[in-house]
Amino acid sequence: MPFYHKVGELPQVKHTTFYKPDGKSLYREELVSSKGFSGVYSNKYHLHMPTAVLGVDEIPLYKEVDWHDAPVTYYHFFTDKKKEGGNFITARDVYLHNASCSIATATVTEPTDDFYRNGYAAEYIFVHHGTGRLLSDYGVINFVPGDQLIIPRAVIYRMEFDTYDNNKLLIVESDTAFEIPAHFRNDYGQMLEHAPYCERDFKLPEYITPTDETGEFRLIVKTGKRYFVHLLKYHPFDVVGWDGFLYPYAFNIDDYHPKVGRIHLPPPIHLAFVTQSFVLCNFVPRPYDFHEQAIPAPYFHANIDSDEVLYYVKGEFMSRKGIREGSITLHPGAMPHGPQPGRTEASVGAKETNEYAVMIDTFAPLTPTLNVKETMDPEYVRSWLE
Numbered sequence: 001m002p003f004y005h006k007v008g009e010l011p012q013v014k015h016t017t018f019y020k021p022d023g024k025s026l027y028r029e030e031l032v033s034s035k036g037f038s039g040v041y042s043n044k045y046h047l048h049m050p051t052a053v054l055g056v057d058e059i060p061l062y063k064e065v066d067w068h069d070a071p072v073t074y075y076h077f078f079t080d081k082k083k084e085g086g087n088f089i090t091a092r093d094v095y096l097h098n099a100s101c102s103i104a105t106a107t108v109t110e111p112t113d114d115f116y117r118n119g120y121a122a123e124y125i126f127v128h129h130g131t132g133r134l135l136s137d138y139g140v141i142n143f144v145p146g147d148q149l150i151i152p153r154a155v156i157y158r159m160e161f162d163t164y165d166n167n168k169l170l171i172v173e174s175d176t177a178f179e180i181p182a183h184f185r186n187d188y189g190q191m192l193e194h195a196p197y198c199e200r201d202f203k204l205p206e207y208i209t210p211t212d213e214t215g216e217f218r219l220i221v222k223t224g225k226r227y228f229v230h231l232l233k234y235h236p237f238d239v240v241g242w243d244g245f246l247y248p249y250a251f252n253i254d255d256y257h258p259k260v261g262r263i264h265l266p267p268p269i270h271l272a273f274v275t276q277s278f279v280l281c282n283f284v285p286r287p288y289d290f291h292e293q294a295i296p297a298p299y300f301h302a303n304i305d306s307d308e309v310l311y312y313v314k315g316e317f318m319s320r321k322g323i324r325e326g327s328i329t330l331h332p333g334a335m336p337h338g339p340q341p342g343r344t345e346a347s348v349g350a351k352e353t354n355e356y357a358v359m360i361d362t363f364a365p366l367t368p369t370l371n372v373k374e375t376m377d378p379e380y381v382r383s384w385l386e
């Protein structure tokens with residue numbers, strides 16, 4: 001997480017009496033910690049016990065079917081073709097996954113009163129289209145297109161959109177935390193001068209008045225491919241204050257400061273976040289390489305230890321043709337890839353690019369679901385033929 005943050009009311013000393021205004025009843029302290037008690041953590045103070053659960057039921061929300069005999073090939077598929085919709089929980093369509101991560105998109109068409117907790121994974125949510133609020137027990141983050149919401153495992157949240165006619169999300173789950181790369185930070189955790197973003201670029205949760213309500217509140221808990229409804233006795237956003245390093249935050253792709261070289265620089269120069277099992281990069285508008293004979297389009301390459309996924313956001317992507325907003329390409333690690341015919345030559349002498357894309361390079365192979373089969377461009381594999 002970025003750095004220490006504090007919201008609302010707190011006792012001066014941890015683990016000491018912290019009374020409500022009546023002077024008799026205690027607020028309930030909850031420590032949320034990672035890596036046992038050795039990682040980042042936060043202390044929250046609730047109006048009520050966060051453990052008051054009226055009942056638990058499993059619900060069959062997981063809808064994806066793996067494409068078991070999917071070929072090892074070059075993939076291009078159009079996520080905008082999936083438009084069944086749903087709320088911010090049910091609208092998710094998973095396209096690719098392995099044991100450590102999954103990659104989904106969601107066209108959110110309806111609101112819900114449900115709350116959501118991913119019990120097994122941290123989440124990265126890229127807001128492609130839509131504006132609204134990420135509400136959590138840490139506060140509120142107002143989001144706009146381009147925002148990348150980083151939500152640690154176990155955070156209870158709800159996404160509310162301003163309208164429900166044009167909302168599109170890219171959602172990446174990770175079984176380990178999304179981290180700011182270590183080489184972006186100094187020994188004290190401060191962002192270094194040459195990092196592509198800094199503390200001022202983060203949107204942090206802002207205080208919301210705690211909700212003191214008793215009733216039956218549906219919390220949807222996801223654990224891998226299983227979903228449960230935990231019926232809570234108290235409204236989960238009942239936190240009067242919290243502090244620490246573990247909390248959701250946002251970083252807009254437009255605030256990524258790209259680096260440019262004299263000759264082509266490889267994808268690690270576009271790094272945004274890392275996990276234990278993949279890296280995530282931001283491609284943003286930038287001037288091209290400035291050597292007189294530079295070829296800005298990438299050379300053909302085989303990244304043999306990674307499956308490479310690109311989600312195309314907007315702009316003209318220099319090395320690809322037939323790509324649209326919401327397209328995803330998957331180039332499995334075994335296979336070389338590069339610009340399509342004519343694209344290398346066309347890039348020579350070009351001065352700048354207006355592309356926006358998010359790249360996910362996984363360290364283990366990805367399995368496609370039938371959503372890939374349903375939305376793919378079958379001609380993509382032959383798109384390098386001259």
Ligand SMILES: [Fe+2]
Pocket residue numbers: 301303308337
């Ligand atoms: Fe690549």
